[in-house]
Amino acid sequence: MxxxxxxxxxxxxxxxxxxxxxxxxxxxxxxxxxxxxxxxxxxxxxxxxxxxxxxxxxxxxxxxxxxxxxxxxxxxxxxxxxxxxxxxxxxxxxxxxxxxxxxxxxxxxxxxxxxxxxxxxxxxxxxxxxxxxxxxxxxxxxxxxxxxxxxxxxxxxxxxxxTRALDTTGWEAVLATLHPSATWRYPVLELAFPADHDIHLxxxxxxxxxxxxxxxxxxxxxxxxxxxxxxxxxxxxxxWSAPAHAPRHQAVAALLGKTRARVLEAVATAPCTTTQLAERASVPIQTASHQAAVLREANLIHSRRHRNTVVHTATSLGMALLHGDMALPPFFPQ
Known part of the structure; x- marks a missing residue:
């Protein structure tokens, strides 16, 4: 910690x-x-x-x-x-x-x-x-x-x-959202770390x-x-590293449809609520909810309830469909 x-x-x-x-x-x-x-x-x-x-x-x-x-x-x-x-x-x-x-x-x-x-x-x-x-x-x-x-x-x-978060809610909100593990209780910010480590500013x-x-x-x-x-x-x-309109993503869009493919990619970027999903995919919230349900039925995403929201994450099958070959390259020279 x-x-x-x-x-x-x-x-x-x-x-x-x-x-x-x-x-x-x-x-x-x-x-x-x-x-x-x-x-x-x-x-x-x-x-x-x-x-x-x-x-x-x-x-x-x-x-x-x-x-x-x-x-x-x-x-x-x-x-x-x-x-x-x-x-x-x-x-x-x-x-x-x-x-x-x-x-x-x-x-x-x-x-x-x-x-x-x-x-x-x-x-x-x-x-x-x-x-x-x-x-x-x-x-x-x-x-x-x-x-x-x-x-x-x-x-x-x-x-x-x-910057928008800072303008509207202050540093406390920025610190608390730096990472999913972040916990802000003044005067200490706690985050996941490989070992116990304290920094006194x-x-x-x-x-x-x-x-x-x-x-x-x-x-x-x-x-x-x-x-x-x-x-x-x-x-x-x-x-991010692929040329625009990479053929692999065109194939995924052809298979799922452009909107559904965009929703799957938005979920795969990071876990998100339905509201966040709608913002990322630039679709109405009703469309995001519907497409998430279809992708969930196909085992491409997983949805779980957290308090009053539903959080969506991509399954291994969904990630593999988007990314294609997952084989690793030769390692960095030792």
């Missing part, structure tokens, strides 16, 4: 980032390449990207193992969310930060010996740091740059929604960083002395 402790000053110092952070997306997308979760959303992207990665991607796999701790310095704080600014901040990482993070990496992954360049990095060798910057640059160019407009579009949509405020490639629980730095950042996942379209 992650617990973030606020003071009254911290609520006035919350900042909602308006754009994806390229270096956070580099880090988190590298996990998506090596973990099977989220295949319905990332499967096509994995298959397209994994064969094209340069050997330098192994640098990222050393600094960010597929599970557990990844070095904090890969995602610099206090810089504008641009690739150039992030790379420059990474290039200027203090030697103390490098040494401490790599020592933490070794302690938490004792079975993964560090290569020679990583040992040089602990001493602040500028050539080793250049190796890391080059690996991040090459990875971004291959794995993210071709898809950056789609990533930005999805994050923009989340930012617009949260102590007047420093908090940056809320939306992320396209964050999957499952939100994430943050291990070092609580760093400027506080909470990275949280945004909703995604199933076909």
């Amino acid at each position: 992650l617990r973030i402790h606020f003071t009254s000053d911290d609520l006035a110092r919350i900042r909602l980032a308006s754009a994806p952070d390229p270096l956070w997306e580099v880090l988190l997308s590298s996990f998506r390449l090596r973990r099977p979760s989220g295949a319905a959303y990332f499967g096509d992207w994995r298959r397209a990207v994994a064969p094209k990665l340069a050997p330098s991607a192994r640098v990222l796999s050393v600094l960010a193992p597929p599970a557990g701790y990844a070095v904090d310095f890969l995602t610099p704080v206090g810089v504008e969310p641009s690739l150039a600014a992030g790379l420059e901040a990474l290039r200027r990482t203090p030697r103390t930060r490098l040494r401490n993070d790599l020592a933490e990496l070794h302690d938490r992954h004792p079975g993964r010996p560090l290569p020679a360049w990583a040992h040089a990095l602990t001493h602040g060798d500028p050539r080793a740091l250049t190796t890391v910057v080059g690996a991040v640059t090459a990875y971004f160019a291959t794995a993210l740059e071709p898809y950056w407009p789609q990533v930005r579009r999805q994050v923009d949509r989340d930012h617009e929604w949260r 102590d007047g420093r405020g908090l940056t809320l960083q939306p992320s396209f490639f964050c999957w499952g629980a939100p994430t943050t730095f291990l070092d609580t002395a760093l400027s506080p950042v909470l990275v949280f996942p945004v909703e995604r379209s199933l076909d």
Whole structure:
């Protein structure tokens, strides 16, 4: 469980980032390449990207193992969310930060010996740091740059929604809806997390960083002395990485009908109520309810009652119909 402790000053110092952070997306997308979760959303992207990665991607796999701790310095704080600014901040990482993070990496992954360049990095060798910057640059160019407009579009949509929520109901509502696990009881925000972790803001405020490639629980730095950042996942379209009017989705529309296919995709994006479903699919609520009933009868979605609402989720059959082949690509180089 992650617990973030606020003071009254911290609520006035919350900042909602308006754009994806390229270096956070580099880090988190590298996990998506090596973990099977989220295949319905990332499967096509994995298959397209994994064969094209340069050997330098192994640098990222050393600094960010597929599970557990990844070095904090890969995602610099206090810089504008641009690739150039992030790379420059990474290039200027203090030697103390490098040494401490790599020592933490070794302690938490004792079975993964560090290569020679990583040992040089602990001493602040500028050539080793250049190796890391080059690996991040090459990875971004291959794995993210071709898809950056789609990533930005999805994050923009989340930012617009949260900005409206902030204007109408305040930060409390924004914090409580960051993730399904979020519980806000002033002065503590609780969220799902792989381990018990407490962050005391102590007047420093908090940056809320939306992320396209964050999957499952939100994430943050291990070092609580760093400027506080909470990275949280945004909703995604199933076909975000596909060209417009992809043949597979045309086939689904031909099979189910355009409206029913749109309703199924809207449910598959994330669990939703009938009202939310109508908004996502841009159909009247009566149409959303009717189409949900038809899809439920076909075992393509599942509906369950929660208090005074009905929540719809896509079944494995519904996801498979939308996504087609679910086979995973070759894993990220180790």
